[in-house]
Amino acid sequence: MAKKCERSDERNAVILMLATLLSRFLGILKTRVISVNFGAGITADAMNFAYNIPNNLRKIFAEGSLSSASLPVFSAIKDDRKRTSELYCQLVSLLILIFAALFLLSVFLSGPVIGFLSDFPDGEGRQIASSLLPYFTLFLFFISIAVLSANVLNSSHRFVAGAFAPAVFTLVLLLSLEFLSRSLRHYAMAFGTCAGAAAQFIVVAAGLRRLGIRFRPDFRFSSPDFRKTASGWMVSSISSIVIIVSQTVSMYLASSLPAGSVTALSNAIVFYSAPYGIFTSSITSVYFPMLSQTEDEKARARVLSKSLTYLVTFLLPSAIALSALSRDCVACILQNGAFTLSDTILTAEVLDAYLAAMIFMAFYAMLQRCMYSRSLYRLTLAVSVLVSICDIAATVIQLNAGRGVEALAVSSAVSSLAGAAVLFCFVKGFDWKTFIKDTAKVLAANIPLFLLAAGYKIWNPQYYAAGSTLFNLGFTAAAGCAAVIVTLVSYAAFRVDFLSALRRKRP
Numbered sequence: 375m376a377k378k379c380e381r382s383d384e385r386n387a388v389i390l391m392l393a394t395l396l397s398r399f400l401g402i403l404k405t406r407v408i409s410v411n412f413g414a415g416i417t418a419d420a421m422n423f424a425y426n427i428p429n430n431l432r433k434i435f436a437e438g439s440l441s442s443a444s445l446p447v448f449s450a451i452k453d454d455r456k457r458t459s460e461l462y463c464q465l466v467s468l469l470i471l472i473f474a475a476l477f478l479l480s481v482f483l484s485g486p487v488i489g490f491l492s493d494f495p496d497g498e499g500r501q502i503a504s505s506l507l508p509y510f511t512l513f514l515f516f517i518s519i520a521v522l523s524a525n526v527l528n529s530s531h532r533f534v535a536g537a538f539a540p541a542v543f544t545l546v547l548l549l550s551l552e553f554l555s556r557s558l559r560h561y562a563m564a565f566g567t568c569a570g571a572a573a574q575f576i577v578v579a580a581g582l583r584r585l586g587i588r589f590r591p592d593f594r595f596s597s598p599d600f601r602k603t604a605s606g607w608m609v610s611s612i613s614s615i616v617i618i619v620s621q622t623v624s625m626y627l628a629s630s631l632p633a634g635s636v637t638a639l640s641n642a643i644v645f646y647s648a649p650y651g652i653f654t655s656s657i658t659s660v661y662f663p664m665l666s667q668t669e670d671e672k673a674r675a676r677v678l679s680k681s682l683t684y685l686v687t688f689l690l691p692s693a694i695a696l697s698a699l700s701r702d703c704v705a706c707i708l709q710n711g712a713f714t715l716s717d718t719i720l721t722a723e724v725l726d727a728y729l730a731a732m733i734f735m736a737f738y739a740m741l742q743r744c745m746y747s748r749s750l751y752r753l754t755l756a757v758s759v760l761v762s763i764c765d766i767a768a769t770v771i772q773l774n775a776g777r778g779v780e781a782l783a784v785s786s787a788v789s790s791l792a793g794a795a796v797l798f799c800f801v802k803g804f805d806w807k808t809f810i811k812d813t814a815k816v817l818a819a820n821i822p823l824f825l826l827a828a829g830y831k832i833w834n835p836q837y838y839a840a841g842s843t844l845f846n847l848g849f850t851a852a853a854g855c856a857a858v859i860v861t862l863v864s865y866a867a868f869r870v871d872f873l874s875a876l877r878r879k880r881p
Contacts, residue, residue: 388656389537390537390655390659390660391652391653391656393534393538393540393541394651394652394656395648397538397541397543397544397651398647398648398651398652399648400544400548401544401647402644402648403548404544404547404548404551405644405708406707406710406842407551407552407555408551409637409710409711409712409713409717410711410712410713411551411556411712412560412712413711413714415634415712416498417499417502417559417560418637419499419629419634419635419636419637420498420499420500420501420502420503420506420560421503421506421560421563422637422639423488423492423503423625424488424502424504424506424507424510425563425640426621426625426640427491427507427510428510428513430618430622432517433614433617433618434614434615434618435472435514435518436514436518436522438610438614439607439611439613439614440518440521440522441521441522441525442606442607442610442742442743443604443606443746444461444465444522444525444606444607445528445662445663445666446606446666446746446747446749447461447599447603448461448462448525449663449667450666450667452529452530455585455586455587457599458587459586459587459588460592460599460600461597461599461603462522462523462582462587462589463589463590464593464594464595465522466519466522466589467591467592467593468595469522470591471593473511473512473514473518476511476515477515480507480508481508484504484507484508487504488504488507491622491625492625492626492629499629502560509565509567509568510564510567512571513567513568513570516568516571516575517574519575520539520571520574520575520578523536523575523578524536524578526585526587527578527585528659530585535577535580536578538577539575539577539578540574542573542574542577543570543571543573544570546569546573547566547567547570549566550563550565550566550569550570551563554566606746606751609751609752610746610754610755612755613754613755613758614758616755616758616762617758617761617762620761620765620766623766623769624766624769624782627769627770627773627782634717635778635779636779637717637721638720638721638723638779639779639783641708641721642722642725642727642728642783643728645696645700645703645704645721645725646728646729646732649688649689649692649693650689650732650735652688653684653685653688653689653692653736654685654736654739654740657681657684657740658681658739658740661677661678661680662743662747664677665677665678665744671803672802672803674747674748674802674803675803675804675805676805678740678744678804679804679808679809681740682737682740683812683813683816685733685736685737685740686817687816687871689733690816690817690820691823691857691861692732693730693733694820694823694827694857695827695854695857696725696729697827698827698828698853698857699853699857700722700725700726701718701719701722702837702846702849702853704721704722705838705839705840705841705842705846706838706841706846706847706849706850707842708721708842709838709841709842715841718838720779723778723780724780724783726780727780727783727784728783728786730784730787731784731786731787731790734787734790734791735787737790737794738761738793738794738797741793741794741797741798742754742757744797744801745800750800753797754797757796757797760793761790761793764785764789764792765785765786765788765789768781768784768785769781769782769785772785812871815868816868816870819861819864819865819867819870820861820864821864822860822864823857823860823861823864826856827857830853
């Protein structure tokens with residue numbers, strides 16, 4: 375029975391990976407449309423800067439603090455539909471009150487907010503960002519209730535609707551940018567984000583209806599389940615606010631760099647988020663409820679060890695392959711129209727730095743969820759403060775030393791490594807011997823891919839210089855397929871655990 379459950383968990387992770395792969399692919403297409411139509415100038419910088427504000431706030435209202443606080447409670451009461459429905463309705467009602475206030479603030483104070491948070495050298499950038507902020511606030515509301523709804527489904531081990539809903543959002547946004555950019559200019563981004571987020575919520579709400587859960591306004595915020603969730607949300611939100619402040623400072627510093635720096639940072643995050651989002655989000659979505667549902671510390675440590683091993687299994691080959699092909703990937707997708715070769719090179723440099731940080735950031739995220747599953751919110755807050763201070767300090771030091779926007783990614787690597795190291799000290803019963811053995815097997819299995827990537831770097835054909843051509847697209851796709859084949863063959867030879875588990879037949 376235990377092995378059957380293990381295979382079920384792994385298959386759920388694969389479903390989430392495939393859904394996230396679709397969403398990230400559409401997200402890359404979206405980035406291409408933005409780059410072709412807006413390039414990497416002040417308009418694109420302003421759009422990306424304004425969009426980054428609600429994206430940061432998602433750490434409080436969507437996939438961050440609210441999820442960390444609500445998912446363990448939903449997992450604990452998943453067999454009681456009445457309690458689940460009441461808690462869901464109460465949380466959505468609270469979000470309606472909060473976002474009503476936030477929307478009014480974004481309408482009347484968008485100018486001062488953008489002026490305070492940015493350092494754009496001219497007024498055009500501030501004006502564009504200010505005009506978009508109210509729409510992006512509305513987008514954040516729909517995304518927040520969509521993610522909350524997906525948490526209810528995930529706690530009941532129903533992953534499909536929540537997994538594919540983000541792809542619906544990205545598809546709607548992509549179509550809006552493709553067909554409305556010329557007529558609406560930057561407002562095409564505003565329309566697309568709002569319509570896409572609403573569509574994402576509708577998809578997940580359909581899954582809730584099949585569970586018999588329907589939203590009804592409920593402002594009775596006195597139930598034990600709500601108080602427990604709200605208490606955890608408040609404490610973990612402080613941790614998220616610390617991270618948001620750190621990232622806001624980083625974006626402020628990026629906006630003071632030469633034009634195109636903010637866009638290079640945003641584009642690099644899109645490419646880096648493809649493997650990171652596919653694997654980290656999928657694995658945490660499956661294993662976070664498992665961490666929350668067990669009270670035995672040794673069992674929780676085994677779940678954590680397995681999830682960390684799986685993160686290395688997928689993120690390491692992704693980082694190796696994408697780092698070797700970073701300029702090729704950016705060029706064949708974005709280098710067209712207003713997006714130039716110099717924009718490609720800058721984006722690839724930032725991307726390489728993020729890829730080096732990817733495993734550290736994933737470990738830190740998974741360890742945070744492990745602490746949340748034990749209700750250690752104050753510990754997580756203290757470590758978040760440490761990570762943020764380390765991040766800002768490392769960024770300032772590097773910028774003063776003359777480094778460019780890639781300094782922000784390097785700082786993320788340093789701070790995430792520090793945070794993961796500290797949180798590891800508080801994990802009880804962790805089997806280091808087994809973890810090191812499993813991780814060493816994954817590292818050895820990636821040696822052939824590493825040698826292939828090193829050889830490609832030495833060869834350095836520079837096909838990317840021609841930009842977004844059919845030949846470059848085909849060449850990059852072929853190189854990527856070769857990397858996947860080498861990885862699969864090597865993993866099969868070394869009998870890497872995740873793949874061997876998937877190959878087992880049902881009893």
